Amino acid sequence: MSKIIAFTNQKGGVGKTTSAANIGAGLARAGHRVLLVDLDPQVNLTHGLGLLDAEFNVYGALLHEYKVKAYPIQERLALIAGSPTLSSFEKVKGDELDREFLLKDLLEPLHERCDYILLDCPPALGLITLNAYACATDLYIPLEAQLYATEGLEKVLEMVARVKRRLNPGLKVGGIFFTRFDSRKVLRRETAEVVRDKYPDLVLTSTIREAIALGEAPHLGQDIFSYAPTSAGAADYETLVKEILTR
Structure with a gap:
């Protein structure tokens, strides 16, 4: 069972898609079978891994227009493509019975083929995100250590609590980790300490430093390990993957 x-x-621009791609690639490098699922209408995960013209995507599969299709990205790593039309998912499926479990039903047949299924959620707490929470075993929250960062975090944790009560009792927050972290900046350090003090059991030791290579890699359709294996970004994500594997 994967x-x-x-x-x-809930906040965009925090390195969520970058983290999904590189943690997925890191898990695959560690020998695990990994499936990535792009649930963000911006489709940055799909395009950032070099899949530009996918005929089949998660939205069409959710609407039962065709069977779900996973595209191979590299050894032990595959991707279910996203689609801009995911933005209309709530409008199309919002009145359907058991609408919160559509993604869970879609992924059910794939469990035996994967060790990990990673969901890249949109930066909004709508029906797509609710579907992700309803089928996930763990949530990881990337966070920039800056002003107002904790506001989005608290809204996510509130939604997690509601989902645990009503839809998915087994859901847990695996951890919070800081992205684009620069320890030389006082505000970043102080904000990180505030979050660590408030959520001591949730904040991971690993942090992802600000790194140019992490922004360059998706433009070439690559993860950080393929693009710049000796970079700070690759080192940070390798450390983060190891920590995730211990939780």
Whole structure:
């Protein structure tokens, strides 16, 4: 049975998609069979891994227009493509019975083929994100250590509590980790300490430093390990993957 991890934050631009791609690639490098699922209408995960013209995507599969299709990205790593039309998912499926479990039903047949299924959620707490929370075993929350960062975090944790009560009792927050972290900046250090003090059991030791290579890699359709294996970004994500594997 695979472990389903959702990467989520109500705030955009926190490195959520970058983390999903590189943690997925890191898990695959460690020998695990990994499936990535792009649930963000911006489709940055899909395009950032070099899949530009996918004929089949998660939205069409959710609407039962065709069977779900996983595209191979590299050895032990595959991707279910996203689609801009995911933005209309709530409008199309919002009145359907058991609408919160559509993604869970879609992924059910794939469990035996994967060790990990990683969900890249949109930066909003709508029906798509609710579907991700309803089928996930763990949530990981990437966070920038800056002003107002904790506001989005608290909204995510509130939604997690509601989902645990009503839809998915087994859901847990695997951890919070800081992205684009620069320890030289006082505000970043102080904000990180505030979050660590408030959520001591949730904040991971690993942090992802600000790194140019992490922004360059998706433009070439690559993860950080393929693009710049000796970079700070690759080192940070390798450390983060090891920590996730221990939780």
